[in-house]
Amino acid sequence: MFAYIDGKLTFKCPTYIVVEAGGVGYHINISLNTYSALANAERCKVYTWLHVKEDAHTLYGFADEGERRLFLHLISVSGIGPTTCRMMLSSITPVEIQNAIIQADVALIQQIKGIGAKSAQRIVLELQDKLKKEGPDSLISMPLHNTTRDEALSALIMLGFGKQVAEKAIDNAVKRTDQDLTVEQMIKIALKNL
Secondary structure (H helix, E strand, O other): OOEEEEEEEEEEEEOOOEEEEEEEEEEEEOOHHHHHHHHOEEEEEEEEEEEEEOOEEEEEEEEHHHHHHHHHHHHHOOOOHHHHHHHHHHHOOOHHHHHHOOOOOHHHHHOOOOOHHHHHHHHHHHHHHHHHHHOOOOOOOOOOOHHHHHHHHHHHHOOOOOHHHHHHHHHHHHHHHOOOOHHHHHHHHOOOOO
């Protein structure tokens, strides 16, 4: 529902922040990783995810798109909820979590409070292939001034294609034409080649 909230940081503690945007103060749950990234900022842009339950609507915020993407991967695992994910992101960095999953380092994942042996194995089993497919730099934020190629690549990755495969398809699409392609044209040509 909310992609991000950009506004004045009116309150910050290690578990949540309040961001005022458009005259509304948003209570956003955060990880220690995001807390550290915000440092002494007076304004911030926080990428969000809204968790809707029967009795509550809870916003979770992330310092960058990569952390949010990892969070969404983690909550897709059976038995892992938003609170556990936030605990994971507070215990070790998103990059360390991603590397532990890719390298099947169950022992490291198991060291996180609330994660037992079975949960750690389930996380590795369900996410290892997905994270390998995305590539090691999938947690790095997208550039602020995306080129047409970057936007097309990002769209293909979001559609579920591996980064290397998508890059190759886009490069082939660009080579085949001598005119400047729009993002849509580039994606359509690349999809035909995938």
